Amino acid sequence: MSSLGRQHPLANVDWLTVIVYGALVIFGWMNIYSAAVVDTHPNPMDMSQEYGKQFLFILISSFLGLMVLYMEGEFFNKFAIYIYGLFILLLLLVLAIGTTVNGAKAWIQIGGFALQPAEFAKIGVGLMLAKYISNTKAKFNNWKTRLIAAVIIGVPALLILLQPDVGSLLTFVAFILALYREGLSGNVLIIGLGAIVFGVLSIITGFNKINYPFFGEQSGVFILMTIVFVIGLVFMLMIKNFVVPRNRKKLYLITILSTVAAIGFSFSVNFMIDKVLAKHQKTRIYVTLGLEEKEEDRSEMSGDAETAEAADIVIRSKNDDPGYNARMAKIAVGNGGFFGQGYMQGPMTKNKYVPERWTDFIFSVISEEWGFIGSLAVIGLFVFLIVRLINMAERQRSQFSRVYGYCVASIFFLHLLINVGMVIGLAPIIGIPLPFMSYGGSSLIGFTLLLFIFLRLDAERLSVFR
Amino acid sequence: MNLDGRRITIILIVCVIAIIFVIRLFFLQVVNSTWKEQATALTEEEIPLYPPRGIIYDREGRMLVTNQTVYNLMVVPKKVQPFDTLSLCNLLRIQPSDITTLFAKAKARGEYHRPQLLVEQIAPADYAAISEQLYKFEGFFAESRTLRVYPQRAGALFLGDVGKISPGEYKANPYYTKQEYIGKSGIEKAYETELRGIKGIKYAFRDNVGNIKDQEGDKEDQAAIPGTDLICTMDADLQNYGEKLMQNKRGCIVAIEPSTGEILAMVSAPTYDPNLLVGRVRGHNFNVMTNDAQKPLFNRATQAQYRPGSIFKLAQSLTALSVGAITAQTRIHCNRGIIGCHGNHSYDDLEMAIVHSCNPYFREVMHRVVEGNRDPKSRFRDARLGLEIWQGYIQRFGFGTDLHCDIPSVKTGNVPGVEFYDKWYGKEQWAFSTIYSLSIGEGEMLVTPLQMCNMACVIANRGWYVAPHTVKQIGIGGKPREDFLVRYDLGIDTAHFTTVVNAMEKVLQPGGTAWRSALKDIVVCGKTGTVQNAGGKEDHAVFICFAPKDNPKIAIAVYTENAGFGGTWSAPVATLMIEKYLNDSIAKSSEAREKLIFDANFLDR
Numbered sequence A: 001m002s003s004l005g006r007q008h009p010l011a012n013v014d015w016l017t018v019i020v021y022g023a024l025v026i027f028g029w030m031n032i033y034s035a036a037v038v039d040t041h042p043n044p045m046d047m048s049q050e051y052g053k054q055f056l057f058i059l060i061s062s063f064l065g066l067m068v069l070y071m072e073g074e075f076f077n078k079f080a081i082y083i084y085g086l087f088i089l090l091l092l093l094v095l096a097i098g099t100t101v102n103g104a105k106a107w108i109q110i111g112g113f114a115l116q117p118a119e120f121a122k123i124g125v126g127l128m129l130a131k132y133i134s135n136t137k138a139k140f141n142n143w144k145t146r147l148i149a150a151v152i153i154g155v156p157a158l159l160i161l162l163q164p165d166v167g168s169l170l171t172f173v174a175f176i177l178a179l180y181r182e183g184l185s186g187n188v189l190i191i192g193l194g195a196i197v198f199g200v201l202s203i204i205t206g207f208n209k210i211n212y213p214f215f216g217e218q219s220g221v222f223i224l225m226t227i228v229f230v231i232g233l234v235f236m237l238m239i240k241n242f243v244v245p246r247n248r249k250k251l252y253l254i255t256i257l258s259t260v261a262a263i264g265f266s267f268s269v270n271f272m273i274d275k276v277l278a279k280h281q282k283t284r285i286y287v288t289l290g291l292e293e294k295e296e297d298r299s300e301m302s303g304d305a306e307t308a309e310a311a312d313i314v315i316r317s318k319n320d321d322p323g324y325n326a327r328m329a330k331i332a333v334g335n336g337g338f339f340g341q342g343y344m345q346g347p348m349t350k351n352k353y354v355p356e357r358w359t360d361f362i363f364s365v366i367s368e369e370w371g372f373i374g375s376l377a378v379i380g381l382f383v384f385l386i387v388r389l390i391n392m393a394e395r396q397r398s399q400f401s402r403v404y405g406y407c408v409a410s411i412f413f414l415h416l417l418i419n420v421g422m423v424i425g426l427a428p429i430i431g432i433p434l435p436f437m438s439y440g441g442s443s444l445i446g447f448t449l450l451l452f453i454f455l456r457l458d459a460e461r462l463s464v465f466r
Numbered sequence B: 001m002n003l004d005g006r007r008i009t010i011i012l013i014v015c016v017i018a019i020i021f022v023i024r025l026f027f028l029q030v031v032n033s034t035w036k037e038q039a040t041a042l043t044e045e046e047i048p049l050y051p052p053r054g055i056i057y058d059r060e061g062r063m064l065v066t067n068q069t070v071y072n073l074m075v076v077p078k079k080v081q082p083f084d085t086l087s088l089c090n091l092l093r094i095q096p097s098d099i100t101t102l103f104a105k106a107k108a109r110g111e112y113h114r115p116q117l118l119v120e121q122i123a124p125a126d127y128a129a130i131s132e133q134l135y136k137f138e139g140f141f142a143e144s145r146t147l148r149v150y151p152q153r154a155g156a157l158f159l160g161d162v163g164k165i166s167p168g169e170y171k172a173n174p175y176y177t178k179q180e181y182i183g184k185s186g187i188e189k190a191y192e193t194e195l196r197g198i199k200g201i202k203y204a205f206r207d208n209v210g211n212i213k214d215q216e217g218d219k220e221d222q223a224a225i226p227g228t229d230l231i232c233t234m235d236a237d238l239q240n241y242g243e244k245l246m247q248n249k250r251g252c253i254v255a256i257e258p259s260t261g262e263i264l265a266m267v268s269a270p271t272y273d274p275n276l277l278v279g280r281v282r283g284h285n286f287n288v289m290t291n292d293a294q295k296p297l298f299n300r301a302t303q304a305q306y307r308p309g310s311i312f313k314l315a316q317s318l319t320a321l322s323v324g325a326i327t328a329q330t331r332i333h334c335n336r337g338i339i340g341c342h343g344n345h346s347y348d349d350l351e352m353a354i355v356h357s358c359n360p361y362f363r364e365v366m367h368r369v370v371e372g373n374r375d376p377k378s379r380f381r382d383a384r385l386g387l388e389i390w391q392g393y394i395q396r397f398g399f400g401t402d403l404h405c406d407i408p409s410v411k412t413g414n415v416p417g418v419e420f421y422d423k424w425y426g427k428e429q430w431a432f433s434t435i436y437s438l439s440i441g442e443g444e445m446l447v448t449p450l451q452m453c454n455m456a457c458v459i460a461n462r463g464w465y466v467a468p469h470t471v472k473q474i475g476i477g478g479k480p481r482e483d484f485l486v487r488y489d490l491g492i493d494t495a496h497f498t499t500v501v502n503a504m505e506k507v508l509q510p511g512g513t514a515w516r517s518a519l520k521d522i523v524v525c526g527k528t529g530t531v532q533n534a535g536g537k538e539d540h541a542v543f544i545c546f547a548p549k550d551n552p553k554i555a556i557a558v559y560t561e562n563a564g565f566g567g568t569w570s571a572p573v574a575t576l577m578i579e580k581y582l583n584d585s586i587a588k589s590s591e592a593r594e595k596l597i598f599d600a601n602f603l604d605r
């Protein structure tokens, strides 16, 4: 142990981060109350309502967070592999005995509460990656290291895909960012991001059937493949004309390989969705990407809307229009204006137009009621938190703590990116929570543990070399 | 490998994303206002508050038109839960198939989530029983509506009706929504603005499934301003009596108070109970009446255009006296060579010529008016000049105009002038000899009964009239429209009227054409007429009159179609009306006449 001797466990804890955490949690709770309040249950601590439950989750999270701060940082290093294993087991368990909500088999029912293992699995992966990299002094220029890191991330990711919970799956990309800091080539980062964008594009184009000349009705993904092929050809021509002969061979190879890889990738993504996944899983993915609506009563709505009034058309189109949720969220955000409609007074929120308002779309509630100022404050707090975590990670003497710190920062970043991006219409509708603010026990407790484990490790930064 | 820069790269990525988000938010929330408009369109509902329509009273304060609350049973198919179909159908007295048909229709129209009308206009008494049970049936609810009711069951065309707004009316007036009701005819149409009041607005929120909630917001509701009550000029008893006299006949009665232009009664026969054009029976009855050969919806008093007939000789006399073509003493031979006559007379002065309705006399009167030797070189040009003067006088009586009255869609009739005959015969191709049938009220001249009654008013007033109108007070104790306080003076010397009035008095004295219809204690001045009509059917019987002779209180025009001679069938109707109005009862001596009229039936002629 350290030469400085045993200090009080709460000494050296980064209280500023704790304050930001507290602010986000409390503000989130306030907005959950606004979004979910029922006239007959005005008490914010009413346990029959979401806001009451969230209050309970806040208490549990605070307790668990404090408990983590009182633990030995060493514990998480030593037991990283077991923690990882435990969460893998939970992910297997959920596939076996989980309850299905909205098409994803993602919940384990324990008494009155439902546990979502995917929200906790990130902690395990973060610890495991940190452990692996710090133990082996791994270098990311060899394939073995890359492969092992990929397996650590990939196993839980695959299990989550089988639920399927595409949202949670996407947040695993965060770990690539952490690995990048540890030396993973920037190309991997770019290829990884490219693969995601290309994959989503493949699914979206594959969703539509197109009538081709000569071939009849086929999946729209073939158009995407054709475009990729043409781009490959263009590159070949450019190489032929503009590159000195001695470099050509290598570039030809790269172009051919990446074109084939891209076409193969987009084909296999669609093949997987079409042939491997069950119908409900397939639907779930389409729903996640906003291609299909959950409600099946579309058929009910038909005929002309000539006589109906404008607003009426909007209501009706809820059932016709896959973009309904996205548009409602955007309207709510836009309705906030500069100063907002006022707390508890957002018309889009109060009148239930905003979908999933206290969970995935909590940011649109904040935007409507607190305006541009409120949205700016929340994004500002998150950016502050993420940058602070990165800087804290950099000041670690132990590589284990640093890698874990980057994992934490990257996970928060990915959640912010996807969640806020979805609300303001820059990303497809992918249901993942906004850390600390969205309603939900698993996510709040999961994010709290994720953060507080790092705060514990950071508090010991001066006394340990791992 | 140097990895120091990677921290900066990652922080940069985070910051760039954050900045993109902030810019996007700035555009969504601050720059672009369309999202706010969409939010308002989605969440705000402006519920119109319909004020009660004004009540209409007769001149004695009897209620003619009022409002009654009825209930429409609505259903939102989408909200309906499985229910006891049989008990609901029993409750509403409908068939189960009515519900299924309605649902199928709603589905076809894409209105499955909107309220559909299941049962229309349930009376308050029936609704009381239904409302107790209704909570058991999810998705069904009642909406109250007000209907016009007519306690007197009279004056249908006078009062007018209210119906759903037509696309044309909707386009012309931004006040209304597509579902609203609007006055379609009569007072309901003419005084629509006063009667309807002003709609209020209740601001409410609409949630994502279309439920409406009260809004406690910054927008204050606007209360509806109730419609203005009207006192109309009609005397309900007189109107009722007139309708009874005209039963089983085609024709009309117009009665006006000469000093004010107030229309006391306006009967168009055959008439109908105005309650037939209200509510759920309206559509059906409207179709039936539109297709009825007797045309009950056609207001004969204001829209039927007849040849003026002999009665027109009154206007001819006054014109000729005023122009100076004749004097009261002018005698003219009853020369029956060009134009026929009837009765035993040969050389009448003006007064007797009116009493005898001497055709050759009035042919010559008009001859002198039209060919006044104003252009000695050409009788064609002379006739042009004369006719122009004649037309000017005739129009002063209100012929060829809408009389500035407040009755919607009145016809103006036709006073042919120079232009008319130039078109007909060619310029300078006609002279008096071409158009002489005008002189006895035949030919191309057309008048409405309302115009005829107005002429009676002019004579009763000895030279002026007030535009005939239907509303006496806008708002209880209020005034009529300003144009009904104005007298139209014809510019004819009062003295000229003495001869005409005296002649009209003689018409109802022994030897006169309407002497049988005379009243014991009231001096009635009148003129009979018989209007030939195309188709070889029996002539229309016409009579106009006013009473008493001095200080007249009522002027009347009566048209009885295809009844024959005016003195026989229209004069008794007119004098019975006068008796009813001035004495409030029918004397024993008049009862035989009354029964004769009640029993007469000319509908099949």
Ligand SMILES: [Zn+2]
Binding pocket: B334, B341, B342, B345, B356, B357, B358, B359, B360, B361
């Ligand atoms: Zn004669």
